[in-house]
Amino acid sequence: MSTAPHPGPRPTPRLRLGYGTNGLTDLRLDEALGLLADLGYDGVGLTLDHMHLDPLAPDLAAHTARVGRRLAALGLGVTVETGARYVLDPRRKHGPSLLDADPQDRAARTRLLLRAVRVAADLGAHAVHCFSGTVPADTSPDEAWKRLTTSLTPVLEAADAARVPLAVEPEPGHLLATLDDFHHLRGLLGAPPPTVLGLTLDIGHCQCLEPLPPADCVRAAAPWVHHVQIEDMRRGVHEHLPFGDGDIDFPPVLAALADLTTAGYTGLTVVELPRHSHAGPEIARTALSFLRQEAPEC
DSSP: OOOOOOOOOOOOOOOEEEEEEOOOOOSSSHHHHHHHHHHHEEEEEEEEEETOOOOTTTTHHHHHHHHHHHHHHOOOEEEEEEEOSSOOOOOOOTSSSOOSSSSHHHHHHHHHHHHHHHHHHHTTSOEEEOOOOOTTOOOOHHHHHHHHHHHHHHHHHHHHHHHHOEEOOOOSSSSSSSSHHHHHHHTTOOOTTTEEEEEEEEEEHHHHOOOSOHHHHHHHHGGGGGEEEEOOTTTEEEEEEEESSSSSHHHHHHHHHHHHHHHOOOOOOEETTTTTTGGHHHHHHHHHHHHHHHHHTT
């Protein structure tokens, strides 16, 4: 009597690595995507900005369709990011924000995020990234949180309808700066499910100001993570650094991210070096080499 051969252990899912286009702003988008595919990246953190995919362009739908075809041809996954510095206001970095005193200014940021949700849905993106913004002068914490929840509510509704989760990033210096702040936001919004409201977890930000080590932050945030950004950083200094120039011990972090992937995370881990565009192609090459050396399963 014959028996079927044992199939053996199932392969361990590997991290899906990407690179952020905000670190490749000296390249045309088609060239940037081709570079990342040639280097061996699995995907891209696509920042909506005037030099790549302009969210304010009148032909946004047609441009998005072209980008979608390019991504598909290259086999790249994508997360849509909304951290462009001057896409809404040429004079105010990241302005206007969801916390501005003027309701029309807040509405402009909400409209940008609604466009980002539509772009993400059209591209089949894993998530839409966003952040809270800094608290304006003479604004109480209660008022700032009220503005944030009110501004995000229509975005969450659109994300839910499009089945594209919103991934809020705790950002040093912002109203929502830590993992605890994220959970405070969830509570104010009535605890939306993780499929609607989740996290962009930036490993460098964890090193910068979280009380837990970055690897422990990954494990603590696991149920809500929809997008991961990664770079080196020093404790208490919010400066995105190439790997090896900061204080992060990467093997434990990459092991925690591998566990996250094994548990079902299908999103990207995106290298986030927005101030290194002048050397973007070489930085992208060395970053991927570093990650593969530190975590061969990448």
